[in-house]
Amino acid sequence: MQKIKLITLLLTMVLVGCNEANKTKTIKIAHGLNIEHSVHKAMVEMGKDLEKRSGGKMKLQIYPSQQLGSERECLELLQIGSLDMTKVSVGVMENFAPKMKVFGVPFLFRDRQHSFDVLDGPVGKEILDDGEQYWLKGLGYYDAGSRSFYTKEKPINTPEDLKGLKVRVMESVTAMDMVKALGGSATPISWGELYTSLQQGVVDGAENNPPSFYLSRHYEVCKYYSLDEHTVLPDVLVIGTETWNKLSAQEKEWLQASVDKSVVYQRTLWAEAEAEALREVEKAGVTIIRPDKTLFQEKVKSIYKGYENDKVINSLINQILESN
Structure with missing residues (x-):
């Protein structure tokens, strides 16, 4: 009888483990723009890429048009773990990551390419990391012209x-x-x-x-x-450190790769949207x-x-x- 109980327990543990392994991890991401904006379109592509890259183990759930609050409110939701990711302007982010104040300095960049070179280089990375002391981790910059x-x-x-x-x-x-x-x-x-x-x-x-x-x-x-x-003033993709720290090394790698790919895509969309506007x-x-x-x-x-x-x-x- 005792042996049967032990076998049953082991089978249950294996089944639970399998269910956990197969469970899809959903990353909730919110932003304040409408679904026609390049930011939203890039996030949709990010979600598709993340699901494909992770073999269905991770996906994005997007909340556009301030459904979950203003940019500042979304950052506060990230800090307490009620939301996973958001997109905010660095102008709002500077209240949480002091180094981002530098982007508010007028006429700082010579041209668009100069800004991309800085954002994608070591200076941009240093500024991106500044929010971690306030439980906000920057993952990348979207173009905001x-x-x-x-x-x-x-x-x-x-x-x-x-x-x-x-x-x-x-x-x-x-x-x-x-x-x-x-x-x-x-x-x-x-x-x-x-x-x-x-x-x-x-x-x-x-x-x-x-x-x-x-x-x-x-x-x-x-x-x-x-x-x-x-x-x-670029936009910045931010994840709460509470969410980030719960991800495995592999999940972090998948998510960062999908973010990086979406950055390139969004910048192309942005250039087209700017001319059209x-x-x-x-x-x-x-x-x-x-x-x-x-x-x-x-x-x-x-x-x-x-x-x-x-x-x-x-x-x-x-x-x-x-x-x-």
């Missing part, structure tokens, strides 16, 4: 045109400092509330990249888009302005000086400016 000003009532041709205007910014100290240096009044408002805030005159304008301007339909309210391209908003009656960027660069020199006493950020600024 360059941010420029769009306004309701008047075009922005020079920094002087920003004087007296309330400009929506993210919850980012560097973004607020930049708008202030250019003469505007920085007003932090969540992305989800911005369309209504523009309509109601809570703010006179905002700043963002072309696809976000287009897909948010902000062009219906703001008819001037000034391509000063003041900052390159500019065409479509112009068709919708938006006046696109290409101002003299040097006028804006002169005005923000104070921001560079402001970081001279911050050894960490100042070092990162110099490394980026001096990189090939």
Whole structure:
């Protein structure tokens, strides 16, 4: 009798082990953009690649359009383990990973390729790792283009045109400092509330990249888009360390490889989306302005000086400016 019980117990343990081994691990990932955005499309491809790469042992479950909250709220969910992954702008991430403040420094990169070289190199990796002390691990950077000003009532041709205007910014100290240096009044408002805030005159304008301007339909309210391209604020894919630490070495390898592949794919989608966005908003009656960027660069020199006493950020600024 005792022998039968022992055999039964061993069989049960084997069956449980098999079930656990065959169990699919689902990674929940949330973001604030709609399903037409390149970020969402890249995540869909990431999910397909992860499922294929892991032989069905891992998959993504995507929650778009702020279903689980704002970018900041998603980061907080990651910290407590209620959500596994998210995509946030580095402008929001800087509140959790101080080194990411460097991306808010205006006119830091010479061009798009320069930004990719930095992000994919050792400096980008150093910045990506900075959030781990706050239970947030960066896995890679998505392209979010360059941010420029769009306004309701008047075009922005020079920094002087920003004087007296309330400009929506993210919850980012560097973004607020930049708008202030250019003469505007920085007003932090969540992305989800911005369309209504523009309509109601809570703010006179905002700043963002072309696809976000287009897909948010902000062009219906703001008819001037000034391509000063003041900052390159990439998006960052983040996983909570609580989730990351529960993954096996093999699972981590699968996930990182799928993230890396999606980064390349998303950047291609982004370039296409950016060109399309500019065409479509112009068709919708938006006046696109290409101002003299040097006028804006002169005005923000104070921001560079402001970081001279911050050894960490100042070092990162110099490394980026001096990189090939």
